[in-house]
Amino acid sequence: MTADGGFESTVARVLEQVFLMDCVTRTEGYYTVDLHERNVVEDAVDLDFEALYDQPTAAQVRTYLSIPFEDIEDAVPRWKLTADVVPKPEHAETLPFLANDLAKIRTQTETDIESRSVHDGLATVEDFFGPSSESSRSTLIRSTRASQSGSSGPFEEHVFRPPESDSIEQAYVGDGVxxxxxxLTTEAFMRRLRYQPSEDTRTSVIVVSNEEEMADENVVSEIYGTREWLDFDITIRHELTTDEMEDVLATDADFFHYIGHVDEEGIRCSDGWLDARTLEEVNVSAFLLNACKSYEQGRALAEKGSIGGIVTVADLLNKTATDLGKMLAHLLDGGFSLFSALELLERKSIVGNHYLIVGDGNAQIVESQAGSPYLAKVDYTDEGMSVSLQFYPSKNYGIGSMVTPKLGTTVKRYLSGNESEPHLLTEDRAEFFMDHGFPVEVSGSIYWSEDYPFK
Known part of the structure; x- marks a missing residue:
């Protein structure tokens, strides 16, 4: 079996094919369920799955790979993760973790990365993103230094754009932004292994709003904790000093949401700047630094003890940051991982690509009430409103998990990562959208279900 593009793409295709066929074969034996992907495969190939189920693994794999990939390609779930890894000895420690996540691995040399680099400095980073009103200096942005001088300082590492992938999540191991x-870093993966949940079963979220002019985003303190079946402890703090901010970051909390300014000197507080690189310990598990060019400070939080967090690499208009901050709060409260939340943020707004993850993007605040979080895709036909569900893998419902759409009376199951068949919504529209919170995509725009305007 071969695939266009050489060794790496061939390995990736083998992984996809063997994975799919093994999931389908397992519907014999213990998992006797109506799996959508099995129906698709059975329509495309002539296999005796009952006999195949009892064969040794080696024989099963030979049978799987005898099938032309194109015949079953439509049944393969959208892959969870593609990781670009610079082949250095110190990066080898990440490979077992990436293998555990069933990541597609691509190697990128330092020469490859350099050829994709943009120059340091805010102006050229913004040029890289393309023309945008985000660069306007006439509107409040979330970097006080930038609003004064036009630059919030260079990155310590070079900025570059990795090759695109068709996976839900894309990650990089190596030097650079x-x-x-x-x-991803080895330290973040190791921290995942060492993580010990608190004996307190409540999910703790700390929201820090350090700028009165950004108060519109304070509403996120009401978005977190809307899951009635979970116990939350939500705290919102205002205008913290550097000492108070240091104490908050040392708190054993599940999530830290910062609203304010970040500069090359650090995180702005009421009495100055707290440089996260000087901290001795950070105990918040995950975080969002919703400020302009917060990458360096976020990287420091991840290095000092956090599992992972969301940061920015460019200036943001305050209104844009507020809107995206609210969406991230909804997604994280809805059970999406940092990885999946970021993918949807980029679909919601072109400015979503100004955000990235440092550390382990598999981190979640809570599990989804639906098991596997999903995006509802709405389309209007002559018959009415049609809805399909795109399922996203999560920590406890990884790729290969079975999910059942809450659409009509269907009992058909799908592999997480795949999209359900369309279902026509009629009189049950309001019940569907208000059942629990989830993102909705219609005509290329993303809404939250409870705010969806076309119920």
Whole structure:
């Protein structure tokens, strides 16, 4: 079996094919369920799955790979993760973790990365993103230094754009700041293994609003904790000093949402700037630094103890940051991982690509009430409103998990990562959209279900 593009693409295709066929074969034996992907495969190939189920693994794999990939390609779930890894000895420690996530691995040399780099400095980073009103200096942005001088300082690492992938999540292991991807580190993966949940079963979220002019985003303190079946402890703090901010970051909390300014000197507080690189310990598990060019400070939080967090790599208008901050709060409260939340943020707004993840993007605040979080895709036909559900893998419902759409009376199951067949919504529209919170995509725009204007 071969695939266009050489060794790496062939390995990726083998992984997809063997994975799919093994999931389908397992519907014999213990998992006797009506799986959508099995129906698709059975329509495309002539296999005796009952006999195949009892064969040794080696024989099963030979049978799987005897099938032309094109015949079953439509049944393969959208892959969870593609990781670009710079082949250095110190990066080898990440490979077992990436293998555990069933990541497609691509190697990128330092020469490859350099050829995709943009120059340091805010102006050229903004040029890289393309023309945008985000660069306007006449409107409040979330970097006080930038609003005064036109630059919030260079990155310590070069900025570059990794090759695109068709996976839900894209990550990078190596030096540099990867635009539209997440930067993974061995330390973050190891921290995942060492993580010990608190004996307190409540999910703790701390929201810090350090700028009165950004108060519109304070509403996120009401978005977190809307899951009635979970116990939350939500705290909102205002105008913290550097000492108070240091104490908050040392708190054993599940999530830290910062609203304010970030500069090359650090996180702005009421009495100055707190440089996260000087902290001795950070105990918040995950975070969002919703401020302009917060990458360096976020990277420091991840290095000092956080599992992972969402940061920015460019200036943002305050209104834009507020809107995206609210959407991120909804997604994280809805059970999406940092990885999946970022993918949807980029679909909601072109400015979503100004955000990236440092550390481990698999981090979640809570599990989805539906098991596997999903995006509802709405389309209007002559018959009415049609809805399909795109399922996203999560920590406890990884790719290969079975999910059942809450659409009509269907009992058909799908592999997480795939999209359900369309279902026509009629009189049950309001019940569907208000059942629990989830993102909705219609005509290329993303809404939250409870705010969806076309119920």
């Amino acid at each position: 990867p635009i539209r991807a997440s930067k």
